[in-house]
Amino acid sequence: MTAPTSAPTNVGGKAGDSEPLLSLRGLRTHFVRGRETLPAVEGVSFDLAPGRALAIVGESGSGKTVTVRSLLRLLPRSARIVGGEAYFRGRDLLALSEREMRRVRGREIAMVFQNAMEAMNPTLTLERQLTEHLVWHGVCGRAEARERAIRALADVGIPEPERRIRTYPFQLSGGMRQRAMIAMAMLTEPALLIADEPTTAVDVTVQRQILDLLVKVKERGTGIILITHDLGVARYFCDDIVVMYAGRVVERAPTQDLLDDPRHPYSVGLLDSSVELGDRNRPLTPIPGSPPDLARLPEGCPFHPRCSMAERPACLSPQELLPIGEGRQVACWKVRER
Amino acid sequence: MLGGFAGYLARRVLRLVVSLIAVSIITFTLLQLAPGNFADLQRISSGATTIGSAGTEDVMAAFESRYGADIPPWKQYLIFMKGALTWDFGPSYKYPHLEIQEIIAKAFPISATLAILSVALALLIALPVGVYAALRQNSAADHVAMFLVTLGHALPGFLSAAFLVLLFTATLHVLPSSGWEGPRNLIMPVLALAIGPAAVLARYVRSSMLETLREEYVTAALAKGGPRRTVIVRHALRNSLIPLVTVVGPLLASLMTGTVFIEALFRIPGLGLYFATAAASRDMPLLMGSTLFFAVILMVTNLVVDLIYGVLDPRIRAEGGWGQRRPRRASQQESTQVL
Amino acid sequence: MGTTATSESLAAGVDTGALAEPDQAGQPELPRPRGQWARAWDRFRANRLAFASLIFAGLLVVVAVFAPLIAPYHYSETDYNARLAPIGTEGHLLGTDLLGRDIASRLLYGLRTALTVAFGAELTALVLALVVGLVAGYRGGRVEQVLMGFTDVMYAFPSYLFAVVLVTVLGRGLFSLILAIGIASWVTQARLVRAQVLTLKQREYVEAARAMGARGTTIAVRYILPNAIGPILVTTSFGIPAAIAAEAGLALLGLGVQPIPSWGAMITDGMRYLLAAPHMMVFPALLFALTLLAFTWVGDGLRDAFDPSGEQR
Numbered sequence A: 001m002t003a004p005t006s007a008p009t010n011v012g013g014k015a016g017d018s019e020p021l022l023s024l025r026g027l028r029t030h031f032v033r034g035r036e037t038l039p040a041v042e043g044v045s046f047d048l049a050p051g052r053a054l055a056i057v058g059e060s061g062s063g064k065t066v067t068v069r070s071l072l073r074l075l076p077r078s079a080r081i082v083g084g085e086a087y088f089r090g091r092d093l094l095a096l097s098e099r100e101m102r103r104v105r106g107r108e109i110a111m112v113f114q115n116a117m118e119a120m121n122p123t124l125t126l127e128r129q130l131t132e133h134l135v136w137h138g139v140c141g142r143a144e145a146r147e148r149a150i151r152a153l154a155d156v157g158i159p160e161p162e163r164r165i166r167t168y169p170f171q172l173s174g175g176m177r178q179r180a181m182i183a184m185a186m187l188t189e190p191a192l193l194i195a196d197e198p199t200t201a202v203d204v205t206v207q208r209q210i211l212d213l214l215v216k217v218k219e220r221g222t223g224i225i226l227i228t229h230d231l232g233v234a235r236y237f238c239d240d241i242v243v244m245y246a247g248r249v250v251e252r253a254p255t256q257d258l259l260d261d262p263r264h265p266y267s268v269g270l271l272d273s274s275v276e277l278g279d280r281n282r283p284l285t286p287i288p289g290s291p292p293d294l295a296r297l298p299e300g301c302p303f304h305p306r307c308s309m310a311e312r313p314a315c316l317s318p319q320e321l322l323p324i325g326e327g328r329q330v331a332c333w334k335v336r337e338r
Numbered sequence B: 001m002l003g004g005f006a007g008y009l010a011r012r013v014l015r016l017v018v019s020l021i022a023v024s025i026i027t028f029t030l031l032q033l034a035p036g037n038f039a040d041l042q043r044i045s046s047g048a049t050t051i052g053s054a055g056t057e058d059v060m061a062a063f064e065s066r067y068g069a070d071i072p073p074w075k076q077y078l079i080f081m082k083g084a085l086t087w088d089f090g091p092s093y094k095y096p097h098l099e100i101q102e103i104i105a106k107a108f109p110i111s112a113t114l115a116i117l118s119v120a121l122a123l124l125i126a127l128p129v130g131v132y133a134a135l136r137q138n139s140a141a142d143h144v145a146m147f148l149v150t151l152g153h154a155l156p157g158f159l160s161a162a163f164l165v166l167l168f169t170a171t172l173h174v175l176p177s178s179g180w181e182g183p184r185n186l187i188m189p190v191l192a193l194a195i196g197p198a199a200v201l202a203r204y205v206r207s208s209m210l211e212t213l214r215e216e217y218v219t220a221a222l223a224k225g226g227p228r229r230t231v232i233v234r235h236a237l238r239n240s241l242i243p244l245v246t247v248v249g250p251l252l253a254s255l256m257t258g259t260v261f262i263e264a265l266f267r268i269p270g271l272g273l274y275f276a277t278a279a280a281s282r283d284m285p286l287l288m289g290s291t292l293f294f295a296v297i298l299m300v301t302n303l304v305v306d307l308i309y310g311v312l313d314p315r316i317r318a319e320g321g322w323g324q325r326r327p328r329r330a331s332q333q334e335s336t337q338v339l
Numbered sequence C: 001m002g003t004t005a006t007s008e009s010l011a012a013g014v015d016t017g018a019l020a021e022p023d024q025a026g027q028p029e030l031p032r033p034r035g036q037w038a039r040a041w042d043r044f045r046a047n048r049l050a051f052a053s054l055i056f057a058g059l060l061v062v063v064a065v066f067a068p069l070i071a072p073y074h075y076s077e078t079d080y081n082a083r084l085a086p087i088g089t090e091g092h093l094l095g096t097d098l099l100g101r102d103i104a105s106r107l108l109y110g111l112r113t114a115l116t117v118a119f120g121a122e123l124t125a126l127v128l129a130l131v132v133g134l135v136a137g138y139r140g141g142r143v144e145q146v147l148m149g150f151t152d153v154m155y156a157f158p159s160y161l162f163a164v165v166l167v168t169v170l171g172r173g174l175f176s177l178i179l180a181i182g183i184a185s186w187v188t189q190a191r192l193v194r195a196q197v198l199t200l201k202q203r204e205y206v207e208a209a210r211a212m213g214a215r216g217t218t219i220a221v222r223y224i225l226p227n228a229i230g231p232i233l234v235t236t237s238f239g240i241p242a243a244i245a246a247e248a249g250l251a252l253l254g255l256g257v258q259p260i261p262s263w264g265a266m267i268t269d270g271m272r273y274l275l276a277a278p279h280m281m282v283f284p285a286l287l288f289a290l291t292l293l294a295f296t297w298v299g300d301g302l303r304d305a306f307d308p309s310g311e312q313r
Helices: A064-072 A098-104 A126-136 A142-155 A172-185 A204-219 A233-238 A255-260 A265-272 A333-336 B002-035 B041-047 B055-067 B073-085 B102-133 B138-153 B157-171 B184-213 B216-224 B229-267 B269-279 B283-314 B312-318 C006-012 C037-046 C048-065 C103-138 C141-156 C160-172 C173-200 C205-212 C216-252 C263-272 C281-304
Strands: A022-033 A038-046 A053-057 A078-090 A109-112 A190-196 A221-229 A241-244 A248-254
Touching: A038 A064, A038 A078, A038 A248, A038 B269, A038 C141, A038 C281, A053 A064, A053 A172, A053 A233, A053 B102, A064 A078, A064 A109, A064 A190, A064 A221, A109 A241, A109 B216, A142 A172, A204 A221, A221 A233, A221 B102, A233 A255, A233 C006, A233 C216, A241 A255, A241 A265, A248 A255, A248 A265, A248 C281, A255 B157, B002 B073, B002 C141, B002 C160, B041 B073, B041 B102, B041 C006, B073 B216, B073 B283, B102 B138, B102 B184, B102 B229, B102 B269, B102 B283, B138 C281, B157 B184, B157 B229, B157 C141, B157 C281, B184 B229, B184 C216, B216 B229, B229 B269, B229 C141, B229 C160, B229 C216, B229 C263, B269 C160, B283 C160, C037 C281, C048 C103, C048 C281, C103 C141, C103 C173, C103 C263, C141 C173, C160 C173, C160 C216, C216 C263, C216 C281
Parallel strands: A053 A221, A053 A241, A109 A190, A190 A221
Antiparallel strands: A022 A038, A022 A078, A241 A248
């Protein structure tokens, strides 16, 4: 039984594109809990071309967050990256020293989090928080950084930025906070922006604002990795979707293709249980069962206990990602056969 | 209903005054219950270990002139309180030629010096230890540190003092065990006084730090490329220190207790020693005076601490959340912070 | 029961539990569930430090009870031929003090004093706390207000110092010492009792009992009290070393019970003869420290046994 390391088709790139911005190959991240080892991410691969947006979709616990945190090497002490490479602008992120990694974080790869209220230090002014990394990375001095921050706030549509910059995070509305967080991330003009569930904690009106903002970011040429459990959000501006389950990729496809014609039984289930998409009149069918306990993963395909099409003994062997068309891959032998 | 800061301050001061009155009444009543009262010196002199050289007659005369003979207790109380408010507690039993307020004025600075130096030392020890233990949670160093903390917490100040004296005076002969002449007299008392608070503070710093390190903004700061040390100090440490301020109140109370015993042990002429000897020789006015003084100091300090807490945490300041304390509950759960 | 380990919960740092889910054939059977008390006892026993401390503390209690039989001399028995005698003097294993009294014997009697006062004071405090706390929590009203008022006042004022004042008032006997320390420390425990009662009042079995027509006192004593005992037991066990320290402190100040020996007084005496006869201070200090630590660790162990997640710290 070897870890699946499929050669990824260039999901996210058009023919004739330059090298992908990010090329993740076979990432494996394990958590150590007492004597157990929990495989949170087991063989995840995908590519991201510059200026494109990739959505990573899956239920809670599928390993989406651990994947991107592994990229930035921001994992808790109980975690270990045990395999894989992450090529970003010609370097393997997973092999960099901590010092080199620090130069990448916040400068070439930036991250915005789900809840801006929690992701911002409540006792520091916006000015402080928005400018400190510019100074850390030697982009400019404090005074200049302040000017840039003010302009960035204006860019994301926050009124009276000169006044606002002296305030504290709790004094902003939820939507403004979230937008300020994006502004903060974009100040260093990173090549890649990772957004971890940026719309989950806000209400619907703000969701739209955030998504439009992310569209603008993409138009400026920044690559985006968007983590979400909400297919509607993914559809809004992402070019490709990667579906994850139990730490593995189960399907990869361009967005519209996936939404029109999902192939992996899990993807089908996701769409069937999604509220935002599809025909209003169709019945909502949740996927039976619940996500597996990483300590006791099923043998072979992790989804098979909940899969309506499961067949033994074939489903008991590990599924590799198999190409099924232009830019699409699925990790299910049955789909391939169809 | 007054709002905002002014209202909060007013309410707290009111509570302070009411509490003080309550303490004074309780103390006064208790002392009345003791065999003998203010004006009845025969029984008191038989219970006292020594009376000053002035002799009973002088003391009696001094008291009669102040309180009068055969005055009902509540009037005595009022006279005493009136005096207290005007910083005039009258003469003490044991030292009838001295006014109590003189004694307090002379002795309090000594105790205050001890207390302040101890707190400074305690902080100096506790901060690095607590932060280090938090960063290396569950390591051997952490366990050792926490074990020492338990020791420091369990042993009362005077016991630590006893061990220190045994070491430095009896064995090494480097420090004096009593007296109040120079800086060398300070070392052991301050050290002994600081151990307890250092232990409490270290544990608190560690918990607070552990909790703060789990906050998402610490990870976010790292994600921006922050150097480890800067993130620890500017983001984690700063915010974890704020709730520490809430510990100062109870800490001060225990510090006050500590000075009483330490001063008695080392024979340092601070207010604690006078309090103790007043109790031993049943010097009622001095006992009451010093008790009240202690109470005032404690309550005022608690009030100041609460105000400082508000200043430190901008959320309270700006939102007008005065009166809503946000203490961080110390949590010892397994941490998943990235540092 | 344990929760499943999903990577999200891991990343978020949730403690994902320790018990395995029951599974199909092939997995070992789960142990039969034990009662709450038995489980707490198991946890306590597993904590080696706490268990050893409990044994040591028990030993101390036994020694204290039988001190007059164990001690080679009476505590006030003087031997003018061997004053300030050092360790190992014939007949006086740990030496003598300035009056020729045997230190070892005085240590044992001091232990007796310490434990008598401590247990007595803690019992007093407990009784007061239970009564007032139960009434304040269950009935509320005037009693509750008075209790809360008390705590506000006492919050600022250190209980040791209050004990000093009380001793001055109550006189110097053993009984007054017990009362003084007990009265100085009941307030925090009463608050705890009240808090427990308030929580437990909402539980369903209380409502059921009330629906069946049980009277207030019955409910309080038979339903609420047994379930509140856990935390109360913990605070009580922490109160004991505090009371021991209080007794020693008071003795140190000269407010103890003469002429019965007390470690605090022995330490003060020892200070005076520090250079000539350090053994006068060493042994009381050591034994005092060991006793305190033993009882403190028992308290720690109890607390962890009843609340292993450490949430109530």
